[in-house]
Amino acid sequence: MDLFRILTARSKPYAGFVIAVLILQTLSAAATLYLPSLNAKIIDRGVAQVDIDYIWRTGAIMLAVAFVQVITAVAAVWFGSRTAMGVGRDLRGAVFRRVTRFSAEDLGHFGTPTLITRATNDVQQVQMVYMMMLNFMVTAPIMSIGGIIMALQEDPGMSWLVAVSVTVLLAAISAIIVKLMPLFRAWQEKLDAMNGTLREQITGIRVVRAFVREEHETRRFEDANQDITQLSLRVGQLFVLLFPIITVILNVATGAVLWFGGHRVEDGLVEVGSLTAFLQYLLQILAAVMMGTFMAMMLPRAIICARRITEVLEHTPSIPEVAGPGESPLTSQTGQAGQAGQAGQAGQTGQAEQPAHTSQADQPRGDVEFRDVTFTYAGAEAPVLHNISFHARPGQTTAIIGATGSGKTTLVSLIPRLYLPTAGQVLLGGEDTAKLERGGIVKLVSMVPQKPYLFSGTVASNLRLGRPEATDTELWDALRVAQAEFVTDLDMPISQGGTNVSGGQRQRLSIARMLVARPAVYLFDDSFSALDVVTDAKVRAAFAADLRTRQPEATTIIVAQRISSIEHADQILVLDAGEIVARGTHAQLLETSETYREIYASQTTQEVK
Numbered sequence: 064m065d066l067f068r069i070l071t072a073r074s075k076p077y078a079g080f081v082i083a084v085l086i087l088q089t090l091s092a093a094a095t096l097y098l099p100s101l102n103a104k105i106i107d108r109g110v111a112q113v114d115i116d117y118i119w120r121t122g123a124i125m126l127a128v129a130f131v132q133v134i135t136a137v138a139a140v141w142f143g144s145r146t147a148m149g150v151g152r153d154l155r156g157a158v159f160r161r162v163t164r165f166s167a168e169d170l171g172h173f174g175t176p177t178l179i180t181r182a183t184n185d186v187q188q189v190q191m192v193y194m195m196m197l198n199f200m201v202t203a204p205i206m207s208i209g210g211i212i213m214a215l216q217e218d219p220g221m222s223w224l225v226a227v228s229v230t231v232l233l234a235a236i237s238a239i240i241v242k243l244m245p246l247f248r249a250w251q252e253k254l255d256a257m258n259g260t261l262r263e264q265i266t267g268i269r270v271v272r273a274f275v276r277e278e279h280e281t282r283r284f285e286d287a288n289q290d291i292t293q294l295s296l297r298v299g300q301l302f303v304l305l306f307p308i309i310t311v312i313l314n315v316a317t318g319a320v321l322w323f324g325g326h327r328v329e330d331g332l333v334e335v336g337s338l339t340a341f342l343q344y345l346l347q348i349l350a351a352v353m354m355g356t357f358m359a360m361m362l363p364r365a366i367i368c369a370r371r372i373t374e375v376l377e378h379t380p381s382i383p384e385v386a387g388p389g390e391s392p393l394t395s396q397t398g399q400a401g402q403a404g405q406a407g408q409a410g411q412t413g414q415a416e417q418p419a420h421t422s423q424a425d426q427p428r429g430d431v432e433f434r435d436v437t438f439t440y441a442g443a444e445a446p447v448l449h450n451i452s453f454h455a456r457p458g459q460t461t462a463i464i465g466a467t468g469s470g471k472t473t474l475v476s477l478i479p480r481l482y483l484p485t486a487g488q489v490l491l492g493g494e495d496t497a498k499l500e501r502g503g504i505v506k507l508v509s510m511v512p513q514k515p516y517l518f519s520g521t522v523a524s525n526l527r528l529g530r531p532e533a534t535d536t537e538l539w540d541a542l543r544v545a546q547a548e549f550v551t552d553l554d555m556p557i558s559q560g561g562t563n564v565s566g567g568q569r570q571r572l573s574i575a576r577m578l579v580a581r582p583a584v585y586l587f588d589d590s591f592s593a594l595d596v597v598t599d600a601k602v603r604a605a606f607a608a609d610l611r612t613r614q615p616e617a618t619t620i621i622v623a624q625r626i627s628s629i630e631h632a633d634q635i636l637v638l639d640a641g642e643i644v645a646r647g648t649h650a651q652l653l654e655t656s657e658t659y660r661e662i663y664a665s666q667t668t669q670e671v672k
């Protein structure tokens with residue numbers, strides 16, 4: 064079972080703690096069981112025979128045993144909690160690491176909300192059940208079995224009372240648990256649904272406002288919220304029954320022991336002390352049964368959660384991680400591995416990838432070659448790219464232009480291996496990207512995506528993402544090239560996603576971030592779209608001048624909608640419905656390509672208008 068597999072595997076680093084819990088719980092349970100029999104002796108021998116000396120001696124032993132019981136119980140809970148919390152932390156880390164390796168396809172397969180629920184709520188459930196298990200797995204069996212033995216030793220004549228009380232208690236709790244189980248299962252799904260709705264609404268809040276959909280969206284959320292509330296209420300109604308029923312059973316059992324036991328004392332079949340001990344043992348047994356059933360109640364939920372966690376942990380990312388263990392994303396603290404991690408995230412979200420810095424001397428060749436590449440999105444019927452072949456040479460700028468939906472973003476996404484081609488090869492520096500280590504790709508390629516993403520922090524922390532050791536002067540240089548003159552202070556705060564700067568400012572900061580990283584291949588995916596024509600021209604001119612002096616061998620690939628953004632490119636590819644329908648320089652294409660001429664004409668007419 065997934066739960067036990069997860070717990071066994073993840074508890075290995077805490078083996079010492081688990082052993083300590085087992086020993087301490089055994090001691091604590093033994094001490095708890097011993098106390099009522101000492102109490103019985105004080106009553107039957109000390110009190111009944113007025114043996115003050117015996118009362119003092121046995122009382123002292125009781126104190127010592129109680130002290131051991133308290134200390135061992137506290138220590139056991141301490142070790143148990145440390146273990147369960149540690150396992151929870153490790154599991155969350157493992158889910159997070161696995162998710163950062165997911166491609167966009169894997170993310171689509173699960174869905175973001177459920178991944179968040181699995182990494183937080185589901186892990187929490189498993190952690191809680193593990194803590195209960197560690198606390199009760201030894202205590203409950205020892206207390207119930209030991210309690211029965213001890214109770215029978217005190218008065219075997221009343222054994223039937225133990226059997227009846229345990230059966231009634233078990234039956235009552237089980238009946239409620241059976242009703243609770245399906246509700247718990249449904250609760251998990253409703254939580255996923257509510258998180259999904261909430262996330263969508265927060266992410267799309269601007270659109271919601273723009274279309275005045277607040278009321279409709281509020282209703283949608285309220286429905287999801289109401290669903291989960293109804294379910295929680297039903298759970299609560301059943302839970303509310305649980306405690307009165309248990310209390311009634313315990314009180315009736317106590318009454319029965321006193322009633323029947325009283326008669327037996329009267330008949331001289333048992334002593335008062337033994338009767339008291341019997342009663343305490345019965346209550347201990349019932350408490351142990353309760354612990355056991357509560358565990359049983361929590362288990363199915365934890366089992367479902369563990370299965371959901373295992374699904375994530377055992378999901379093989381659709382894009383293999385060819386990197387060696389040292390370069391595994393987020394496992395290493397080095398800048399480069401950190402970068403690889405971001406690359407993984409970028410893969411899922413379509414956000415920017417930033418490479419680690421490599422000096423000119425050790426920089427590998429950054430040319431990009433597509434050999435007969437065809438690409439189909441998972442689950443899609445038709446390919447979005449067909450037989451794409453081109454060579455983007457070092458020191459040159461290759462531009463890609465085409466109608467919206469023609470496959471430009473998909474094409475550039477294949478270069479940093481955000482997706483693997485369905486057929487054909489993408490070569491980076493002469494090597495097939497499918498066989499390259501992710502760390503190697505991350506070193507070579509950097510991309511400013513269509514929708515750039517900035518992380519919460521400062522301008523400096525965002526710019527240093529690709530190269531933590533970059534100096535302030537280098538950051539200012541990059542900001543100058545990207546025309547990000549609105550930055551007056553490198554410590555200017557940036558909010559999550561870069562929502563406190565404008566779209567154009569975000570694009571310029573992303574361009575600066577890529578420049579700080581100094582990759583061998585620069586990818587601009589429609590990265591000038593939010594800039595006005597003048598700023599667009601200034602950024603491109605400054606970028607070209609910067610590369611000429613610092614990285615004359617760098618390869619640049621620009622996806623653009625505006626011909627003015629790419630007319631100076633060394634090579635322009637015209638993409639139409641996933642195929643390259645023409646290629647050449649601006650002048651050549653004006654002569655040879657009808658599609659290009661049409662785009663050009665439409666844009667120049669627009670500008671004239």
Ligand SMILES: Nc1ncnc2c1ncn2[C@@H]1O[C@H](COP(=O)(O)OP(=O)(O)OP(=O)(O)O)[C@@H](O)[C@H]1O
Pocket residue numbers: 167440441443447465466467468469470471472473474513
């Ligand atoms: N994750 C995806 N799953 C399935 N199909 C997709 C996915 N992303 C894009 N597509 C499809 O692939 C085609 C090409 O999309 P792509 O984003 O590459 O076009 P584009 O030329 O960059 O468009 P635009 O200029 O509007 O950004 C589109 O028809 C789109 O519907």
